[in-house]
Amino acid sequence: MVTIYDVAKRAGVSPATVSRVYGGQTPVTPDRVQAVRAAAEELGFVPNRNARRLRTNSSEIIAMMVPDVSNSFFTHMTRAVEDVARAAGFSVMLCNTDEDPEREQEYLRVATSEQVAGIIIAPNANSELDWAVERGVPMVCVDRHAPHHEIDAVVVDNITAATAATHLLFEAGYTRLGCITGPETVETSTARLEGWMKAVRDHTGTDPDPELVLRARYVDDRDGERAAQQLLSLDNPPDAIFAGNNRLATGTLRALYRLDTMPPKVGLVAFGGPPNSLFAWPGVIVTYLPDSLIGTTAAAMLIERINGLESDARTVTLPIAMEDPGTDVS
Amino acid sequence: MVTIYDVAKRAGVSPATVSRVYGGQTPVTPDRVQAVRAAAEELGFVPNRNARRLRTNSSEIIAMMVPDVSNSFFTHMTRAVEDVARAAGFSVMLCNTDEDPEREQEYLRVATSEQVAGIIIAPNANSELDWAVERGVPMVCVDRHAPHHEIDAVVVDNITAATAATHLLFEAGYTRLGCITGPETVETSTARLEGWMKAVRDHTGTDPDPELVLRARYVDDRDGERAAQQLLSLDNPPDAIFAGNNRLATGTLRALYRLDTMPPKVGLVAFGGPPNSLFAWPGVIVTYLPDSLIGTTAAAMLIERINGLESDARTVTLPIAMEDPGTDVS
């Protein structure tokens, strides 16, 4: 391994000078910079970041922890984070927590002991962020608030959007609405359920029929498909379904397709949009989560923290866009 | 920061003993292990990986470099890599090269100077892998061979599958086929074009009309959409289109939808499948790339290299599955 000592010898300067050429604060005479760069080039020198980190106690890596790396919502968010991070000189390390607290905990441990510059995380109700927070690692939550913690967060207004989307179903003429939402450990699933219930109460004047509400995992299409099948095989099945995230929407669509009751026969709210939806479909109301905007906002906030900002925890709530193609088959 | 010295003092042992308790090779008496663990727990000790790496010259991080983190093909592959890597004690750092040699080069630099354990990369024709290879970083290419290099690779048989899929279009009764493939810098796009041409020659006995072949970027749906529009607005437009990857297929479908010529009116080969395709569609022939299998295979091969395997470069070619729902509208 080529070190600054080798480069120093070759360039006829001291190791300190070499160090200063790379990201040093102290100025170095131009011709010496030249000499050092030339020597480094010839020798194929690469600064050892571990040594640097050991010395400086800081890295240029941001860890991004999401429950599902293959969900387009998070991949878009990640891309946005990466763009902002790279512009500020950080690399992004992506970690897949799979909505599993143990995995998440392990990654938090790894990230902390890697001395990452900061962490962006979509936590769940059981996340134990204390540990990393206590050790002073800058952190920003995305999509969900931090449980029990004063941590910056970038979220969306799920309740309002869920209510609005559900209203659109009623306006389209559907009357008996089912709801498939995520597990209780995920904040957004409860918020969306709440928004849905509000709309149902507004329109019917009563609480929704409990058999019309199902919970399924966010991370697997199949769970959504099974839940939809269950709803549709009720004695008194719903004529429209609210699907609490993009995967659940995909699963629900698949169930509808299998049963030959594609929208608009049965209405659908795809909260967060089916992933990579190809085109608008009559009878499908799609809400678009501002994935990229969440990412850029969170990255910017994290970088502020990394740069030493000490203010109280901030929460940014972003709006949700919606598309209603109507129920006409065109 | 809590160090092994603090823990040692608290536990009444030497720093060396503490070090040995964590991942050490040398045995330690059980009660001392107890004492050390207890002390570490109380103090909230986390081993500093930078110091460890500096000392041992090795990390437990695998860098995965893909051209498009939001493409489902690569996200599925990444998940598979992660599963295998985690089982072997590695964390996975995901890097988005955006099909851009400069970005890729930067990430290779970062990864090398981070002393990553190994690299899994989907390179393009301009990738300069020499640099990292020379420094002895274990590497495996996925989806594409390494340009000019003796490096392990896990690929699929694009030519054969492209030919077979194109044959299916002819068999379905389509006669004038267009082809939208990726840029020349990407090996798979040329291979798929080649497979398509072979099938066209087989059936028509002549070379395909040059105006029916278009190149578009792999990484953006819109490029595919524009290309499809261009093909369909020819004086003598194709009655079926071969789309060279999942994004191009998505874009093509969108163009077909806009022009109200959805399959089976115009036939389609979606090579690699439209992302998260909801269901089979008449007139759409889908080839499924073995994304997960590529990932697990590549990860296993990389880990062998990390563990010191010195054999010649190996190339694994995996088969491609296909689905043809026929042209009947059901």
Place this chain on the structure above:
DNA sequence: TTGTAAGCGTTATCAA
């Protein structure tokens, strides 16, 4: 502006 030298927290060598 430059060089010398002392760490950063860990692991590896060597004796005990």
Place this chain on the structure above:
DNA sequence: TTGATAACGCTTACAA
């Protein structure tokens, strides 16, 4: 089985 001690490659006082 354990402990003292010398690295690992880099940054940074401090002195020149």
